[in-house]
Amino acid sequence: MRVRSSSKFLIGMLAVAMVAALAAPAAAGRKAPAETAGFDGETITLGVITPLSGRVSVIANPLTAGNEMWWAFYNEEEGGIAGKYPVELLKEDSAYAPTTAVQAYDKLKGDVVAFQQVLGTQITQALLPKMQADKAVAGPATLDATWVHNPNLVPVGAPYQVEAINALDYYVKNGGKGTTVCALAQDDEFGEAGLEGLAAAKKALKLKTGPSPRFKTGEDLTAQIQELADGGCDATLVVATAADASAIITTSISLNFETRYIALAPFWLPLLAGSASIADYLVENLWVSAGQLVAWGDSSIPGMDQFIERQETYAPDQTPDPYFIFGYLQGQAMAQVLEQAVKNGDLSRAGVLKAVSQIKKLTFDGLDGDYKYGPAAKRNPPRATAVFGIDPAGPVGLAIVGPQTVSAAAKKYKIE
Amino acid sequence: MTKFFQLLASGLALGAIYALVCLGFVVIYRATGVINFAQAGLVVLGAFMVYNATFTWGLSFWLALLVGMLFGAALGIIIERLVLRQMVRQPLHAILLVTVGVLLLVEPIVTTIWRSPQPSIDTPFELDKLEIGDVRILQISIAAIVIAAIVLAAFFLFFRYTKYGVAMRATAVDQEAALMQGINVNGIIALSWAIAGVVAVLGGAMLGANAGPKTGLGVGIGIIALKALPAMVLGGLDSPGGAVVGGLVIGVAEVLAGGYYAEFAPAWLKPGFHQVLPWIVMLVVLLVRPYGLFGTKKVQRL
The missing domain is CATH 3.40.50.2300 (Response regulator)
Structure with a gap:
C-alpha cells in the first residue's frame, strides 16, 4: 500500500512538473504588456x-x-x-x-x-x-x-476598385453589353480609386466608355451631369460620398438625365430612400455596389x-x-x-x-x-461584393439585386 | 438650342439667388460703407433655421420661411448691435476683418447644432418640374426666381416711396447730414441689417431646398453665397439695381461656362473652371471699372 501510494504521489508530481514545464514558455510569452502611450496598465x-x-x-x-x-x-x-x-x-x-x-x-x-x-x-x-x-x-x-x-x-x-469591377461585370451580364459606360467621380484620391476600377473593368470586359467628368464636393453639378447626358451614357459609375448624393440625384432629375447609376458604397445613405422627392428616381436608376452593406x-x-x-x-x-x-x-x-x-x-x-x-x-x-x-x-x-437596388421599405433602404459574387475580372485584378 | 435654354434656366435660378444675397451685401454697404462678409454666414444660418422649423418643429415650408425671415432680421440686428456698433470709428480694414470673423464662427455653430441634417429642406414643390418643350426646370427654382423678383420689387418700392426708404437713401449719401435732418441713423443702420438678414434667409432657404445649384442643405451654402460678392462688384457696390443685374449675369455665365466647358475649353483648362469664373469677372471689373456697371463713381476734389 505504501509503495503504491508513493508511486502515485511520484506520478502526480511528475505530471504537475510536466504541465508546469509546458506552460512556462507560454506564460513567459503572455507577460503583461508594459505601460506605453495609450496604455496605463489597465485600459x-x-x-x-x-x-x-x-x-x-x-x-x-x-x-x-x-x-x-x-x-x-x-x-x-x-x-x-x-x-x-x-x-x-x-x-x-x-x-x-x-x-x-x-x-x-x-x-x-x-x-x-x-x-x-x-x-x-x-x-x-x-x-x-x-x-x-x-x-x-x-x-x-x-x-x-x-x-x-x-x-x-x-x-x-x-476595395473600391473591386466594388466597381464586380458591379460593372454584373451590369454587362444583365443587359449592359455594348452600351456606353461613363463615370462621375470626385476630384480626389477616392475618385481616382473608382476610376481605376473602371479602367480595369474596361480592359477586362471590353467596355465602351464615355465621358468621366470630375467634381469638387459641394459644387454645382449642372455642367457635369449635362456632359454625361450629352455623352449618351447608358450607365454611369458614381464615385462620390453621401455628401453629394442628393445633389447628383436632384441635378439628374432636373435635367431629365436617365442612366443606370452604379454607385460605390460611400454614396449610400439610408435617409435618401426616405426622401419622397427622389425615391422614385433612385428605385428606377440607382444600384449600389458594396461588400459591407449587408441587409440589416x-x-x-x-x-x-x-x-x-x-x-x-x-x-x-x-x-x-x-x-x-x-x-x-x-x-x-x-x-x-x-x-x-x-x-x-x-x-x-x-x-x-x-x-x-x-x-x-x-x-x-x-x-x-x-x-x-x-x-x-x-x-x-x-473580393466578393453584391449589387443592391433601392428599396425604400428595406431597413437600410436597399435590397440585393445581384448576390455576393467575385467576378472573373475582380479575381484577376492585381492590387499594387 | 435645348441645351442652351436648359442651362440658361438653371443659370437664371442661380442668378436670382445671387441677386437676393447680393442685395443684402449692397444694403449694408450703402448704410455703413462696409462689405459685410458675414452675409454669407447669415445665408447658412437662415437655411438651417428654416430647415429646423420644417423638420424639427413640423411647420409648413411657407410658415417656416416666415419664421426664418423673422429670425434673420433679429440676427442681423443683434450682430449689428453687439459686434459692428462696437467698431464705430475703427479703421475700415478692422471692421472688414470682424465681419470675416463672424462668418468663420458660423460653420462650427451650425455643425454643432445640426450634426447630421437631412439632405435638403422639404418644400411643397418636391422635385416637380415645369417643362417647356425639352427644357425642364424645377418648380423650386421657379419659386426662387419669383420670390427674388417679388422681394426685389418690394425693396425698390420701399426704397423709393416710403419714409424709411428715403431715410436709408439719405443715410447712404451722408450720415452726418441725415443726422442733422433728424433721421435716426442708428435705427436706419439696424433696419439695413434686418433687411440683409431677411434676404439672406430667403437665399439660404432656396439653396437648402435645392433651387439653383441643387446642392441641398449644408455649410457649403456659404461658399455659394460668397459668389454674390462678384455679382455685387459687377453691378456696383452701392447699387441695388446693379445687384440684380450682377447676380443674374454671374449666375448665367457660371452655368453656361460649366455646361459648355467640355465642348470649347482648351485641354489645359481644368474642369471646375466655371466655379472660379465669377471671381475672374470680379477681378476684371475691379481693374477696368472698379465702381461696377451701375455703381456711383467716386469723384475726389483735388
Missing part, C-alpha cells in the same frame, strides 16, 4: 479621427457609433483585450479636411495605442507619412486598394443575429445603417490585432505594428468575407 485607448461635423458627418457618426458598440460589447462580455484590458476611444473631429486631420493626429498620437478609425481617402493619404514615421497603426474607414499592402493600416472589406436583420447572413442582439443591448437607439456595420467590423479587426499584441506582451506602437503582420487572417463572424493578412505584401482582401 487601452484608441484614437478616432473622423468628420464628426460637416457634410461627411452623415457617414462618420454612425460609423463611429459602430466602433463604440463593438467595444462596449467586447469590454462588457469579453472583459476587453485578453479578458482584462478594456478599450476606450478618444475622438477628434477632422471636418473632412486633411489639415485638420493632421492636427488631430498630432494631438492624439501620444495618448493612444493605435487609431481605430481614420475616415477619408485623402485624409488617410495625408496622415500616412506621419504614421510611418511614428510606427502608428490605423484602421482606414476608406476602401482604396492602395491601403491593402500598407503595413501601417488595418483595412477591412473589398437578415438572419440568413451568418453573424447577423449575433450582431442584432449586440446592437439591441449596447446601442439600442441605433437605426439601421450600413456605416454602423462597417464601424463594427473595424472594431472586430482591431480587436484581433490588439489580442495579438497583448499575446506578444507589447502594446507599444512598434509592438502593434508587428502584431498586424503576425495576423494570418481577419474574420468577421460571416458579416464580411475573411481578409488574408500576414506580412503586408501578402495581404489579400475579400
Whole structure:
C-alpha cells in the first residue's frame, strides 16, 4: 500500500512538473504588456479621427457609433483585450479636411495605442507619412486598394476598385453589353480609386466608355451631369460620398438625365430612400455596389443575429445603417490585432505594428468575407461584393439585386 | 438650342439667388460703407433655421420661411448691435476683418447644432418640374426666381416711396447730414441689417431646398453665397439695381461656362473652371471699372 501510494504521489508530481514545464514558455510569452502611450496598465485607448461635423458627418457618426458598440460589447462580455484590458476611444473631429486631420493626429498620437478609425481617402493619404514615421497603426474607414499592402493600416472589406469591377461585370451580364459606360467621380484620391476600377473593368470586359467628368464636393453639378447626358451614357459609375448624393440625384432629375447609376458604397445613405422627392428616381436608376452593406436583420447572413442582439443591448437607439456595420467590423479587426499584441506582451506602437503582420487572417463572424493578412505584401482582401437596388421599405433602404459574387475580372485584378 | 435654354434656366435660378444675397451685401454697404462678409454666414444660418422649423418643429415650408425671415432680421440686428456698433470709428480694414470673423464662427455653430441634417429642406414643390418643350426646370427654382423678383420689387418700392426708404437713401449719401435732418441713423443702420438678414434667409432657404445649384442643405451654402460678392462688384457696390443685374449675369455665365466647358475649353483648362469664373469677372471689373456697371463713381476734389 505504501509503495503504491508513493508511486502515485511520484506520478502526480511528475505530471504537475510536466504541465508546469509546458506552460512556462507560454506564460513567459503572455507577460503583461508594459505601460506605453495609450496604455496605463489597465485600459487601452484608441484614437478616432473622423468628420464628426460637416457634410461627411452623415457617414462618420454612425460609423463611429459602430466602433463604440463593438467595444462596449467586447469590454462588457469579453472583459476587453485578453479578458482584462478594456478599450476606450478618444475622438477628434477632422471636418473632412486633411489639415485638420493632421492636427488631430498630432494631438492624439501620444495618448493612444493605435487609431481605430481614420475616415477619408485623402485624409488617410495625408496622415500616412506621419504614421510611418511614428510606427502608428490605423484602421482606414476608406476602401482604396492602395491601403491593402500598407503595413501601417488595418483595412477591412473589398476595395473600391473591386466594388466597381464586380458591379460593372454584373451590369454587362444583365443587359449592359455594348452600351456606353461613363463615370462621375470626385476630384480626389477616392475618385481616382473608382476610376481605376473602371479602367480595369474596361480592359477586362471590353467596355465602351464615355465621358468621366470630375467634381469638387459641394459644387454645382449642372455642367457635369449635362456632359454625361450629352455623352449618351447608358450607365454611369458614381464615385462620390453621401455628401453629394442628393445633389447628383436632384441635378439628374432636373435635367431629365436617365442612366443606370452604379454607385460605390460611400454614396449610400439610408435617409435618401426616405426622401419622397427622389425615391422614385433612385428605385428606377440607382444600384449600389458594396461588400459591407449587408441587409440589416437578415438572419440568413451568418453573424447577423449575433450582431442584432449586440446592437439591441449596447446601442439600442441605433437605426439601421450600413456605416454602423462597417464601424463594427473595424472594431472586430482591431480587436484581433490588439489580442495579438497583448499575446506578444507589447502594446507599444512598434509592438502593434508587428502584431498586424503576425495576423494570418481577419474574420468577421460571416458579416464580411475573411481578409488574408500576414506580412503586408501578402495581404489579400475579400473580393466578393453584391449589387443592391433601392428599396425604400428595406431597413437600410436597399435590397440585393445581384448576390455576393467575385467576378472573373475582380479575381484577376492585381492590387499594387 | 435645348441645351442652351436648359442651362440658361438653371443659370437664371442661380442668378436670382445671387441677386437676393447680393442685395443684402449692397444694403449694408450703402448704410455703413462696409462689405459685410458675414452675409454669407447669415445665408447658412437662415437655411438651417428654416430647415429646423420644417423638420424639427413640423411647420409648413411657407410658415417656416416666415419664421426664418423673422429670425434673420433679429440676427442681423443683434450682430449689428453687439459686434459692428462696437467698431464705430475703427479703421475700415478692422471692421472688414470682424465681419470675416463672424462668418468663420458660423460653420462650427451650425455643425454643432445640426450634426447630421437631412439632405435638403422639404418644400411643397418636391422635385416637380415645369417643362417647356425639352427644357425642364424645377418648380423650386421657379419659386426662387419669383420670390427674388417679388422681394426685389418690394425693396425698390420701399426704397423709393416710403419714409424709411428715403431715410436709408439719405443715410447712404451722408450720415452726418441725415443726422442733422433728424433721421435716426442708428435705427436706419439696424433696419439695413434686418433687411440683409431677411434676404439672406430667403437665399439660404432656396439653396437648402435645392433651387439653383441643387446642392441641398449644408455649410457649403456659404461658399455659394460668397459668389454674390462678384455679382455685387459687377453691378456696383452701392447699387441695388446693379445687384440684380450682377447676380443674374454671374449666375448665367457660371452655368453656361460649366455646361459648355467640355465642348470649347482648351485641354489645359481644368474642369471646375466655371466655379472660379465669377471671381475672374470680379477681378476684371475691379481693374477696368472698379465702381461696377451701375455703381456711383467716386469723384475726389483735388
